[in-house]
Amino acid sequence: MMNNVAMNNNKGFSLMELxxxxxxxxxxxxxxxxxxxxxxxxxxxITLEERNNRIVAAISAYVTENGRYPCPAxxxxxxxxxxxxxxxxxxxxxxxxxxxxxxxxxxxxxxxYLPVLTLKLPLEDxxxxxGWKYLYAxxxxxxxxxxxxxxxxxEFDNNQDGTANGAGDSGTGMVxxxxxxxxxxxxxxxxxxGSATLNGVVSGLVSDFxxxxxxxxxxxxxxxxxxxxxxxxxxxxxxxxxxxxxxDDTVLFSLIRNDSTFWEISTVSGGNINVSLRGDGSxxxxxxxxxxxxxxxxxxxxxxxxxxxxxxxxxxxxNGILQASEKIEVERDLRANEVSAxxxxxxxxxxxxxxxxxxxxx
Numbered sequence: 001m002m003n004n005v006a007m008n009n010n011k012g013f014s015l016m017e018l019x020x021x022x023x024x025x026x027x028x029x030x031x032x033x034x035x036x037x038x039x040x041x042x043x044x045x046i047t048l049e050e051r052n053n054r055i056v057a058a059i060s061a062y063v064t065e066n067g068r069y070p071c072p073a074x075x076x077x078x079x080x081x082x083x084x085x086x087x088x089x090x091x092x093x094x095x096x097x098x099x100x101x102x103x104x105x106x107x108x109x110x111x112x113y114l115p116v117l118t119l120k121l122p123l124e125d126x127x128x129x130x131g132w133k134y135l136y137a138x139x140x141x142x143x144x145x146x147x148x149x150x151x152x153x154x155e156f157d158n159n160q161d162g163t164a165n166g167a168g169d170s171g172t173g174m175v176x177x178x179x180x181x182x183x184x185x186x187x188x189x190x191x192x193x194g195s196a197t198l199n200g201v202v203s204g205l206v207s208d209f210x211x212x213x214x215x216x217x218x219x220x221x222x223x224x225x226x227x228x229x230x231x232x233x234x235x236x237x238x239x240x241x242x243x244x245x246x247x248d249d250t251v252l253f254s255l256i257r258n259d260s261t262f263w264e265i266s267t268v269s270g271g272n273i274n275v276s277l278r279g280d281g282s283x284x285x286x287x288x289x290x291x292x293x294x295x296x297x298x299x300x301x302x303x304x305x306x307x308x309x310x311x312x313x314x315x316x317x318x319n320g321i322l323q324a325s326e327k328i329e330v331e332r333d334l335r336a337n338e339v340s341a342x343x344x345x346x347x348x349x350x351x352x353x354x355x356x357x358x359x360x361x362x
Contacts, residue, residue: 048129048187048250051124051125051128051129052185052187052252054121055114055119055121055125055134055185056185056252058119058121059119059183059185062118062119063146067145067146068142068143068144068145068146069138069139069142069182069183070089070115070118070138071088071089071096071103071110071115071138072087072088072096072103072111072112072113072114072115072136072137073085073086073087073088073112073113073114073115073116073117073118073136074086074088074101074102074103074112074113075102075112075133075195075196075200075209075210076102076196076209077200078198078200079123079126079198079199085113085114085115085116085117085118085121085123086115086117086118087115087118088103088112094144095143095144096110096140096143102209104226105140106226106227107151107226107227107228108139108140108151108228109137109139109151109152109228110137110138110140110143111136111137111210111226112135112136112137112209112210113133113134113135113136113196113209114126114134114135114136114185115136126198127197127198128187128188128189130190131192131198132187132188132192132196132203133188133195134185134187135185135186135188135194135195135210135223135224136183136184136185136186137152137184137186137230138182138183139151139152139182139183142182142183146182149182150180150181150182150183151228152179152181152184152228152230153177153178153179153180153228153229153230154178154181154184154230154231154232154251155169155222155231156169156174156175156177156231156232156233157169157232157233157234158170158171158174158176160233160234162233162244164177164219164222164231164232178253181253183253184223184230184251184252184253185251186223186230186249186250186251186252187249187250187251187252188203188220188223188224188248188249189220189235189247189248189249189250190237190248191203191205191220191246191248192205193205193206193212193218193220193221193224193241193249194206194209194210194223194224194225195209195224196209205241206224210224210226211226212224217242217244218241218242218243218244218245218246218247219231219233219236219244219245219246220247220248220249223249223251230251230253231247231249232251232253233247234247235247235248236248282296282297282298282299283297283298283299284299284300284301285298285300285301285303286300286301286302286303287301287302
């Protein structure tokens, strides 16, 4: 009898005891796994932000150097192809290629894949954190010259009601939409609608790259349906990516950065780029003293302004020509080694010429 009791006591945990242990372990481990998931998500968001900043900076640098926005790239190519990440552009005509090269056009816009190699971006910036290629759309006129206009509109859901450009999306400090934009870059999110993998395999949610027309009613379909309107909304990720409220994209559409919001960049005839202040103030170089006159657009303190090897045209050329349509004010003197009507002159005001020795050398 005693042996039977001993044997029964050595059988281990009962089902009830095992259930209690599993429940306790679950309560202990759940916060840990949740912490790991949140940490991973935070790392993804940091990577996403860094990558997006690099892309915008690269486009900005390209526009500054070339006076136009890059053409889209062929989405179907993989990193082993020679033209992977290169803009589809006819070198002779200078016009973007939009047929037969997996770049499509419509509404005055070219749609394709972000030309990472043309933008001198690393391979990792070709795709988002989920492995989907970045979508890129550019106004056709902006792909030949930057003239401050475009054909693209981005609509916002500022009141977070799931509808972009609605009645409640405009108000103090808010706009429901921005038009005449030259380009957009779309991170297609986790579902990859309208995108393709690094090797050019199209997402199964749509029929073709950038071909989301009629694919579903989800909000992010607007970003890959080949029209001129795009949506910028808060993420609403759910189990069904075709749900009407589903949205997991990130839309980049502006070259304005925190360190350059005072500047406006535009081009004039001949491809020259004008850089001007957006406001009515002045550009001050150096430590401006109190009471500085704000009517002067360029103010220089603590140093000198010098020009060398300048020219005012094909006929007349000189060394260091400084031109101004109005007065140039200096606190001490305006010095010129060679004084003549062609070199130094003023309708109103004065100029200073240094004394010369007998040899004529100042």
